[in-house]
Amino acid sequence: xxxxxxxxxxxxxxxxxxxxxxxxxxxxxxxxxxxxxxxxxxxxxxxxxxxxxxxxxxxxxxxxxxxxxxxxxxxxxxxxxxxxxxxxxxxxxxxxxxxxxxxxxxxxxxxxxxxxxxxxxxxxxxxxxxxxxxxxxxxxxxxxxxxxxxxxxxxxxxxxxxxxxxxxxxxxxxxxxxxxxxxxxxxxxxxxxxxxxxxxxxxxxxxxxxxxxxxxxxxxxxxxxxxxxxxxxxxxxxxxxxxxxxxxxxxxxxxxxxxxxxxxxxxxxxxxxxxxxxxxxxxxxxxxxxxxxxxxxxxxxxxxxxxxxxxxxxxxxxxxxxxxxxxxxxxxxxxxxxxxxxxxxxxxxxxxxxxxxxxxxxxxxxxxxxxxxxxxxxxxxxxxxxxxxxxxxxxxxxxxxxxxxxxxxxxxxxxxxxxxxxxxxxxxxxxxxxxxxxxxxxxxxxxxxxxxxxxxxxxxxxxxxxxxxxx
Ligand code: NOJ
Numbered sequence: 001x002x003x004x005x006x007x008x009x010x011x012x013x014x015x016x017x018x019x020x021x022x023x024x025x026x027x028x029x030x031x032x033x034x035x036x037x038x039x040x041x042x043x044x045x046x047x048x049x050x051x052x053x054x055x056x057x058x059x060x061x062x063x064x065x066x067x068x069x070x071x072x073x074x075x076x077x078x079x080x081x082x083x084x085x086x087x088x089x090x091x092x093x094x095x096x097x098x099x100x101x102x103x104x105x106x107x108x109x110x111x112x113x114x115x116x117x118x119x120x121x122x123x124x125x126x127x128x129x130x131x132x133x134x135x136x137x138x139x140x141x142x143x144x145x146x147x148x149x150x151x152x153x154x155x156x157x158x159x160x161x162x163x164x165x166x167x168x169x170x171x172x173x174x175x176x177x178x179x180x181x182x183x184x185x186x187x188x189x190x191x192x193x194x195x196x197x198x199x200x201x202x203x204x205x206x207x208x209x210x211x212x213x214x215x216x217x218x219x220x221x222x223x224x225x226x227x228x229x230x231x232x233x234x235x236x237x238x239x240x241x242x243x244x245x246x247x248x249x250x251x252x253x254x255x256x257x258x259x260x261x262x263x264x265x266x267x268x269x270x271x272x273x274x275x276x277x278x279x280x281x282x283x284x285x286x287x288x289x290x291x292x293x294x295x296x297x298x299x300x301x302x303x304x305x306x307x308x309x310x311x312x313x314x315x316x317x318x319x320x321x322x323x324x325x326x327x328x329x330x331x332x333x334x335x336x337x338x339x340x341x342x343x344x345x346x347x348x349x350x351x352x353x354x355x356x357x358x359x360x361x362x363x364x365x366x367x368x369x370x371x372x373x374x375x376x377x378x379x380x381x382x383x384x385x386x387x388x389x390x391x392x393x394x395x396x397x398x399x400x401x402x403x404x405x406x407x408x409x410x411x412x413x414x415x416x417x418x419x420x421x422x423x424x425x426x427x428x429x430x431x432x433x434x435x436x437x438x439x440x441x442x443x444x445x446x447x448x449x450x451x452x453x454x455x456x457x458x459x460x461x462x463x464x465x466x467x468x469x470x471x
Pocket of ligand 1: 196197325419425426
């Protein structure tokens with residue numbers, strides 16, 4: 001790292017709040033707080049899913065990836081599973097709506113599967129379209145606000161084969177798709193999420209090579225991240241011109257957002273290099289996307305390989321709310337890898353079953369940070385892999401507490417969506433992790449959904465918010 005980037009990193013680390021006093025949530029306080037009472041009126045409380053992870057039977061770039069291996073023979077999916085039937089939510093949506101009602105939720109975030117709706121270029125599957133429309137209608141009829149994601153990690157194979165997100169033509173195809181989905185669902189849907197976690201997709205798919213298309217190319221990573229940001233701006237324009245129906249009667253026909261994955265990057269020591277690298281990591285991973293959205297100008301830099309700057313028409317002002325997906329904190333030590341950093345969780349810290357640190361204070365810190373954006377915030381995802389089911393109640397309680405503390409500190413937070421409604425296909429980790437409020441028994445042919453203890457915690461929050469869970 002050059003001395004210049006070091007100084008820059010140090011400055012950014014301080015700006016990013018690494019120097020600010022860290023809050024600490026004592027369990028006694030968290031447990032004693034009346035869960036949900038501090039959430040504002042009209043707050044959206046629900047769960048999130050994504051098409052490929054729950055629908056089952058999808059044929060797209062991920063389905064292909066799941067069946068293949070890395071050149072050394074290691075399977076792409078750690079537990080060697082393929083998504084296959086997933087949770088069969090394509091055929092069991094009514095069952096899933098009952099689960100939402102049992103939670104007392106008033107909102108549900110799900111994604112539409114591009115490969116189902118447009119299986120070949122320009123084609124439109126009217127049966128699939130009708131089903132998504134029925135879902136949106138069913139949700140609304142049950143008093144559940146749909147929040148629809150247009151793109152959640154999976155591409156139709158025809159898009160992937162023609163270069164995926166590296167190819168600028170994909171932006172044209174996605175823009176058309178966004179307009180068609182707005183025509184299809186706009187009568188029922190007001191809340192939209194254009195793209196899920198552009199930063200994660202770019203890094204996993206194009207830098208770490210652990211997701212399709214399995215590239216390790218920092219320049220391609222930056223190209224893709226820039227294209228995803230641009231795709232968001234173009235989709236936002238389509239949503240706003242094609243969805244003119246105010247489905248919930250609140251005076252707003254279209255609320256456009258994007259779900260951005262944010263993490264806390266904690267310098268592993270007080271050394272200048274660790275602080276600088278944590279700051280640079282924070283700047284690239286957490287800030288590149290919101291900075292572009294704020295200014296209308298993409299500016300991506302990775303010392304030594306990437307310096308990409310460009311103005312994107314329509315990007316500035318393209319958001320009505322900012323979505324945050326928050327899970328964890330990384331401790332960052334400087335090293336010689338392409339990202340200059342080693343990220344880890346020190347021994348003795350509390351983690352989920354995938355080894356991710358449980359750090360509810362981070363959600364509070366990041367909500368406060370992004371409140372400065374001046375837009376309403378929505379926690380579009382938050383959850384943990386909890387295979388015993390025993391620890392999710394406290395996870396949920398402490399993270400909702402973080403939301404309530406941020407609201408009390410002045411952050412305009414409009415919603416919280418737990419990841420996930422039900423256990424589902426966790427990408428490269430397969431089916432081993434369990435993120436669901438409801439457990440899915442994969443050995444039963446009906447993929448039976450069962451309550452986990454966190455259902456009761458969720459119901460408590462819902463009741464305190466004035467909602468009415470079904471018995
Ligand atoms: C974020 C992603 O959007 C979602 O697809 C994934 O399953 C969860 N994180 C948990 O890793």
